Amino acid sequence: MPDVMLLMLVLVIGAALAFDYINGFHDTANAIATCVSTRALSVRSAIVMAAFLNFAGAMISTKVAATIGKGIVDASNVTQMVVLAGILGAIVWDLITWYYGLPASSSHAIIGGLMGAVIAHAGSGALHWKGLENIVLSLILSPIAGVILGFIVMVVMLWSFRRTAPHAINKQFRRLQVLSAAFMAFSHGTADAQKSMGVITMALVSYGTLSAFVVPTWVKIACAVAMGLGTAAGGWRIIKTVGKDFVKLQPVHGFCVETASAGVILGASSIGMPVSTTHVITSAILGVGLSKRLTAVNWNVAGRILVAWVLTIPASAVMAYVCYQVLNPFLGK
Known part of the structure; x- marks a missing residue:
């Protein structure tokens, strides 16, 4: 039995x-x-x-990890199989949306996956509905903040440089955009790597390695390295959807999008709220596009993105539920 439990822990950490x-x-x-x-x-x-900056951002805080690890379900209802099935459900949905070039939220996917796995294990009564309400509220409000802040920053820039030729503006902001992209990459690390930190720490508490929910240093480093390596592998399909198909952007627009997005994400991470970086930056792009005109936005692409957003939590929950039912007879005993 201990060997099986250890194997499950290794599988959870690997997943x-x-x-x-x-x-x-x-x-x-x-x-x-x-x-x-x-x-x-x-x-x-x-x-x-x-x-590099995703790695750096992932190392600075664990507040979001604590929200993911303790805000969704009681530790008494968490088993290694629950955690493994939840991660697998999120992975499957992430791969599907990546294949089709849709910027769906990994934050939504891991939350939906854990929900589906917990329901399969102990029923819906095992969920922390109050904690989930706060998490979902932050995931709803953050895109709204992204649209508003993206719009405001863009309008301020247009007004500030209204007497400057567009070519001169974009030449300067092409340089500044490197800094804003770096700011965004760092903020992405502060938010997204922590989801896996929370999941691994949850599994360590369930196994008995940890007596309380405190993220070990080795978990921080492992998650930061994994995210950094994944980032280095690239993701051109989604880059094309977000950066080219949705709204046509010039350097000044890109600077406004990244600055607004990073501000929202870092603000949320500082209070432990697991916002979706995907939703925030896509919404900021929408806000910048709307500052130009309604027709600057490709509404067909916007519709596809919205469908992916709406489906992510229920779809990943269903996939995690199925993973639990399939794997539990073999590994859950």
Whole structure:
């Protein structure tokens, strides 16, 4: 029995790090799509920068990890199989949306996956509905904040440089956009790597290695490295959707998008709220596009993105539920 439990723990840690790796290349577009589409950086340079800063951001805080690890379900209802099935459900959905180039949320996917696995194990009564309400509320409010802040920053920039020729503005902001993309990559690390930190720590508490929910240093490093490596692998499909197909961007637009997005994400991470970096930056792009005109937005692409957003939590929950039912007879005993 102890050997089986140890095997399950190893599988959970491996799956969580795989999720972080996939999150890295799935969400690379969040930090670099705009600077690639505006030619402020080459794809290779942007990915290397994002990989390094994702790693750095992942190391600075564990508040979001604690929210994921303790805010969804009581520790008494968490088993290794629950955690493993939840991660696998999130991974499957991330890969599906990556294949079709849809910027769906890895944050939503891991939350939905854990919900589906817990329901399969102990029923819906085992969920922390109050904690889930707060998490879902932050995931709803953050895109709204992204749209509003993206719109405001863009309008302020347009007003501030209203007497400057567009060519001169974009020449200057092409340089500044490298800094804003770096800011965005760092903020992405503070938010997204912590989801896997929370999941692994949850599994360690369930196994008995930890007596309380405190993220070990080795978990921080492992998750940060996995996300950095995944980011280095790139994610051109989603970069194309976010940076080219959705709204046509110039360097000044990219700077406004990345600055607004990073501000929202870092603010949320500082209070432990697991916002979706995908949703925030996509919403900021929408806000910047709306500052130009309604027709600047490709509403067909916006519709596809919205469908992916709406489906992510229930779809990943269903997949995790199925994973639990399939694997539990073999590994759950």
